[in-house]
Amino acid sequence: MTLLPRIRLKTVIIRRSRTQTIASVSSRLKAFSRCIGLGLLTLFLITWVFPTQAQYPPIPLTELTQTQFLSREQGIGNKQQGDLNSVQENDNALTQLEQGKALYSAGRFWQAITVWQQTMQAYQDRGDRIHYALSLSYLSLAYQELGQWQEAEQAITQSLNLVANLLKPTRNHQRLLAQLLNTQASLHYAQGQMEAALETWKQAEQAYQEAGDQTGVFGSQINQAQVLQALGLYRRSQITLERVKTQLQTQPDSLLKAAGLRSLGVALQVVGNLEESQQVLQQSLAITQGFDAIADQSATLFSLGNTARAQQDFEDAIAYYQQAASTATTPLTQVEAQLNQLSLLIETQNWTDAQTLVPQIQAELSNLPLNRAAVYAQVNFAESLMKMGSHVETLHATSGSQSVGAGLTDNVTQETANLTKPALPREQGIVSQSPPNFTGAKAQLQTIAQLLARAIQQARQLNDKRSESYALGQLGHLYMQTQQWLEAQRLTEEALSLAQGIQATEITYRWQWQLSQILQYQGNLTGAIAANRDAVYTLQSLRSDLMAINPDVQFSFRETVEPIYRNLVELLLSNQPTPEQLQQGRETIESLRLAELENFFREACWQVQRQTIDQIDPQASVIYPIILPNHFAVIVSLPGKPLRYFQTELAQTQIDSTIEQLLQALNPAWSNKERLRLSQQLYDWLIRPIETELRENEIKTLVFVLDGALRNLPMAALYDGQQYLIENYNIALSLGLQLIEPRSLYPKQLKTLTAGLSEARDGFPALPAVELEVQSIAAQIPSTILLNQQFTPQTLQEQIEANPFPVVHLATHGQFSSKAENTFLLTWNGRIKVKDLDQLLQVRQRQDTNPIELLVLSACQTATGDKRAALGLAGLAVRSGARSTLATLWSVNDESTAQLMVEFYRQLTQSQVSKAQALRQAQLTLLRQSNYQHPFYWAPFVLVGNWL
Known part of the structure; x- marks a missing residue:
């Protein structure tokens, strides 16, 4: 059986005031509910259903099933009166209770409220507190659906108060308590009160445990995993889901197990574990086929379609949706599968x-x-x-x-x-x-x-x-x-007024954005800016939920969220922007970078602190290039100066084309003349207008907060007609001043954990110069070396736990991608995915000691053909917890890399040398060698984060 509504949505589902929808499955519920207790109420993760394509974050919510302990035969109610009329009245009330549940399951929430209010009154008049409390709990759920939060809160609070002094240590009473706690947790979750939701679901889990209801325990644990994910506690969420999976595997095959696996598969898909999601859903499908449960097969096929879609396996996704539609047992489930199929056909x-x-x-x-x-x-x-x-x-x-x-x-x-x-x-x-x-x-x-x-x-x-x-x-x-x-x-x-009236912020931002577009086309620039700013603020208030959406399919970040930020920047920068508008534009770009990272990880776990450039480095300038539809805009922050702004009228297609051509021209096989022409063109757009101001302010370091395709391009290779940019400035990359914690690395601190692979592994070629690289580093500074067989995730973690290394150097293959699951580092016995990196490298942070000052990634590369691949580098830099990360944008010559790294460390041992300056000197060392003077060899090395 399934309670998963299955309309796929193209709009973003990030929300604080969430409600849930239960599909119309009353016929299946009636046939199946007699064999289950309230444990099933939390098991199914109910899905948001929106009138646009493709969202599937599961939401935990009580399922309104008929339960055995409600019957008069179990001694709850007013059976002791022995009055035939009373028995008849109780039958009528129970019938109304079921009618309300049928209306609720059919999505007719207001009618369900009307029926349950009558039922509640009947139970109150007879002094039947148990059924009175249950009716209130159901009312709370229906009020949540309609966004009537005060009424929902009052109903569930009154329900819990009614049973507080009545509960006896029996399994049936514990099941009732678990349901009420489940409803309360759902309300906390819908209102964005994640800590309260987590604690309440823990209480519900305990109640189910005491009731001997393992199904309820599973459901509560899955719900907790979703809350942990919303709180940014990815590791704990993963551990919880793995525990549920292990426990479910021990259960005998049944439709209940199949439903639990389906819910788990959906949860895994949401947090980005797509391969595991597919495996779990396939197991669920096999069980339903064994029981010849057609409706359950349809639900699981639908979920498999969603996972295939998230994997961008569109052909399989279409096939799954077609099978889901053909096996659907109701017109609604058939239409929902067809709507998903249609939206995917349009997308492709x-x-x-x-x-x-x-x-x-x-x-x-x-x-x-x-x-x-x-x-x-x-x-x-x-x-x-x-x-x-x-x-x-x-x-x-x-x-x-x-x-x-x-x-x-x-x-x-x-x-x-x-x-x-x-x-x-x-x-x-x-x-x-x-x-x-x-x-x-x-x-x-x-x-x-x-x-x-x-x-x-x-x-x-x-x-x-x-x-x-x-x-x-x-x-x-x-x-x-x-x-x-x-x-x-x-x-x-x-x-918009309706959405705001029910505090449905996940809808509100959408209509604020639409209103901004309408006002903009009417020429009302002031109103358009105000509405656009409101949409951005609404999104920022929902950042704790960004993680719950798959970036490229479910969340469709670049289509539904990124344009809202970019359009606000464009509005703010139009018509000679004021200093205040420039400041707002810069903050909007930084907020976009932060939202993009949260979307990359499906987590919101960064506490940001704004700092001015003067506080960080009085000899640094931060440059914010922004690619807009019709011009190339640049905001420049100089210490102690107002923000500077200039723009070049260019079509975005021309900008992207120039960047792409320059990236290709950085291959040594291309013409040097063409490469220098393109490099100078980018320099003219980005640096030339502020050359004089940079010199007058004695700027030594340029810090770039790059946008779009620029993130795959090494700024060091920009050419002014006579010299490369690296010949005049230290260069660093930043995700924005919000994420910087300034701190210098002193020579006396230098102690390195160096790990590397010189032999071919997992389909990647050998790196013979790695052994020379790690030995040369060890000859300059104290080092612990893990080479080849010694370089495993386990040994890496053990060394970091045992020793306070300020520098961790990994000379190995790696890949940066716009997808977190495709961003990894290679070890002797497997890959370290970016989402697991914090488990390895942030041990000392969890133990309240100093984090890693510098993480060096040698021989990494961006994903081929991925225009947003450098996002993986930014994500890895953040995930590592290191203050600074040194990495390469593409795989370069093995020997030249070893030379550069040796010189980089030699520079770091000198006093008063920043990381950015040490990298610059190492790059210049290669530039001055005839066999390595081409930018291909030295330009891809980039420093991300703190440059001091």
Whole structure:
């Protein structure tokens, strides 16, 4: 059995005021629930369902199942009265309780509240505190769904108070307590109170343990893992999930085990363990096939599709979605699988198959019951049609639709009527981030408007502000497509008001961003900046949840979040920005870098402290290049000076093309003339306008906070026409001044743990000069060496735990990628993935001693063809916990690397030499040698973090 709603969403799911949705599975629940207790209530991780494609972070929430201990035969209630009327009244109340659960499971939360309020009153009148408390718990869940947090809090608090003095040390009472605690934890989680949620789920786990309910224990542990992930405690989360997996494997095969494995698979997918997620889900599928449980097979196939999609295995994902749809036992689950399939076909621009699927989905939508999931399905479908744009052939109006605005309030009726009459899109000015323009397809617009209008109507019938907000916001987006700005603004503001009213910040940021775009195209720059800034602030307030989203598929960071930051920077920097606007622009760029790292790890675990450049280094300048759609912008921070700003009018395509050509030209096989021309072009854009100011302020170090494709480019190789940049300045890279903890490395501190591989391992070639490199370093400074067989994760960790090494030098193959799972370092017996690096290198931090001052990574490279691969280097630098990281952007000559490293350490032994200065001198040593003077040999060495 499954409780996983399965609409995939393209929008980001980062949230503080979260609610959960339970799919309509009442028929399956009725058949299966008699054999389970309240333990199952936490097992299934309920998924957010949004009216756009592809989100799948699991959310822990109580499942409303019928439970044995509620029966009169077990002695709970007013059976002792012996009165036939009382028994009949109790039967009626129990029936109403079940009716409310059916309504809740169907997504009709307001009706469920009405029924449960009546049930609660009946139990209160008879003095049946147990069922009264249970009704209150259910009410709290329904209030959470509708964003009525105060009512939800009051209901669960009253419920817990009722049972506080009644509980007896029996298993049934412990199960009841566990359910109530589960509901309370869900409320904490929805409101972003993660520490409280964690503690409450621990209490629920204990209650399930005392009740002898192992299923409930599993569910509570999975829920705790999700909270630990939200708190940035990745390691503890992983350990918890591994423990659940081990315990589940010991259980005999059953549908309950299959459901637990499915929930675990979803959780593993969310935290980025995609291969393990696939394995667990395949095991779940095999069990369901053995029991011939079709509905459960469909749910697991759907989850497998999500994992395959996260792995960018789109062909398998499509196949899984098709199987999930074909085995679905309800129209809703079939449509949800088809909607996911459609969104993926659109993402991969498979227009032919997408067009074939559209009429199938249209035919099914009219068969859906009235509930939240049906509303979301219609909005989801409408958004997919908007994305298809001109690629969609003429569509027929949705089956069964009446007039577009039927049953809606007057303003929506008139607006949708206006849209679906002659209001076709105009030829110019369509928002750049929007889908392709419709080309005279009036029927397409009419279909989309009808879908959204009906969704609004149904949401209002359900009194569901959340789904109403989504439908109204999407209708506003449709008006953006047709450039009907006033109508778009009014609908967007109404959607925003609804989202703010229920504290649904994960929706709020979206409509703030949409409102900013609308105001921008109306020429209201002040209003656009304010709305855009609000959207950024909302995202920052949700940063503790960023980790829960897969970066490239689920979260779609570059499509849904990054543009919000970039657009604010562009607005702030337009029309001769003021010093205050420049400061805001710089802070926005730094916030984007931080959000990008959190998205990379799916964690929010950095406590940042802002510092001015004067406090860090009075002879350093921080340079923030920003690649915007129509110009190359640069903000420069000079000690004791106002921020400096200049820009070059260039199309982003031209900037990216120049960077890509220069990266290729850094190969020694290319023409030196062409390389120098391209290098000088970048220099002119980035450095030339401030050359004089850098000299006048006696700047010695340039610190770059790089943007976009620039992060794969070595700044040392920029050329002014006569000299390389490294010949005049020390150079360092930073993630922003927020993450810097300034501290110098003194010669007397130098003591190195040096580990390396000189032999070929795991498909990587031998590095014969590594042995010479590590021996040469040891000849200059005290060193402990781990070479080849001695270099394992275990020995590395043991040495770091035993000795306070300020420098850790790893001469081995490694790879930096925009995906955390593809960023690793090679050891003798395996790979150290970036997410595991903190476990090895931050031991001393956990023991309240000094962290590593310098981590040196020799012979690493960026992932081939990955334009954002340098993000992996930044992530590794942060994950290591080291104050500074020295690494290479590509694999370079083995012998030249050894020479550079030896000279780098020799420089560090000199007094008053910073890390950046030591690296510069080592690079210049190679530059001055005829056989290594090409930038290929010395330019890729970069210092990330603290440069002092």
